[in-house]
Amino acid sequence: MCTESSLDFLNFNELASKKNGGKILFATDDWFAEAENLLKDNEPLWKEGIYTSFGKWMDGWETRRKRIPGHDWAIISLKHPCVIKGFCIDTAYFTGNYAPKISIQAAKLDESYDKLFPLRHGKAGTAASSDVMDQVNNLQTDEWTTIIPMSNLGAGYAETRKNYFNCPYDDAWTHLRLNIYPDGGIARIRVYGSIICANNVPDIYEKIDLISRDNGGVCVKYSNAHYGHPRNLIIRENSNSMADGWETARRLDRPPILNVDHRGILQIPGNEWAIFRLGNIGLISTIILDTTHFKGNCPDNATIKGILIPPNQQDQHLDTNEDWKSILPVTKLYPHKSHVYNLNEMNWCGPVSHIKIIINPDGGLSRLRIWGYIHP
CATH class of the missing domain: 2.60.120.260 (Galactose-binding domain-like)
Known part of the structure; x- marks a missing residue:
């Protein structure tokens, strides 16, 4: 993890937010708040005293307290192949319920790959069924390249909420797997880098x-x-x-x-x-x-x-x-x-x-x- 003042990658394009074409394909658990919130364009919000039938309303992705083996994770599809320079993992307002550790894996895949995932509903109070887990596990996303190893996060207070990570790879990626260990909440993920032109051999006669x-x-x-x-x-x-x-x-x-x-x-x-x-x-x-x-x-x-x-x-x-x-x-x-x-x-x-x-x-x-x- 690194500090904001030392980061050149924050000048680069943001690649994963909703307005920039990012999409959640899968999440193991969406009990308190759905994973789609990770990609919202606005800054995280806090609503004092607001509860849903599943628990405290939170503006981020928050899974239930895990009582089974494993850890929680989500799959993010990027709109374009991208060279990623760095990440910001924001735990804003997740103070006693933030995910203590994360890792990020990545792959470069064909556009048709998204269709291999089950239809995503993204609703609070839900979790992937055993049948859905079996289907997704067959895609072997756990074998994707680890680009950010298991790393600690800070709690969602003003001075510790933004966690920055440099990405040391120059490869182009289209999909990310965000792992949280073992459970908890994250408000936003921001992915910084540059888009690889879809046409690898540009036509010199095209304006x-x-x-x-x-x-x-x-x-x-x-x-x-x-x-x-x-x-x-x-x-x-x-x-x-x-x-x-x-x-x-x-x-x-x-x-x-x-x-x-x-x-x-x-x-x-x-x-x-x-x-x-x-x-x-x-x-x-x-x-x-x-x-x-x-x-x-x-x-x-x-x-x-x-x-x-x-x-x-x-x-x-x-x-x-x-x-x-x-x-x-x-x-x-x-x-x-x-x-x-x-x-x-x-x-x-x-x-x-x-x-x-x-x-x-x-x-x-x-x-x-x-x-x-x-x-x-």
């Missing part, structure tokens, strides 16, 4: 969103994510609200009185930025900067830069690298609008492996699209 997380794009560094992480910018689906975008805090070095130049661009020294690694080296044809939902807090202007880094070179020093080239010059932005820029408005189109977006002075964007072609 794609080079930065989309579904095509392997990932955020590797950023300056500020006070209200929303920049990884939200590269979600394929359009945003639903300001909560579903990248939004920074207001910079404290803003001048007391603001001025603009002859183009209407604010003259402010500070800015915020985010760096993304593309799924494939690409040539850019269209850029879309979308401020939808950001009506009183969109940035004044934005700049896009690019760089070509060899595949074997690390991302650590990209924020100080002096080889960035201007792709889209300083451009005025407007609230609640999709801004589209084509080749004739760009300084350079690549080939590029990384994109840096700079917003001035601060604020929020809902989506960033970098349309183009795979570099041959």
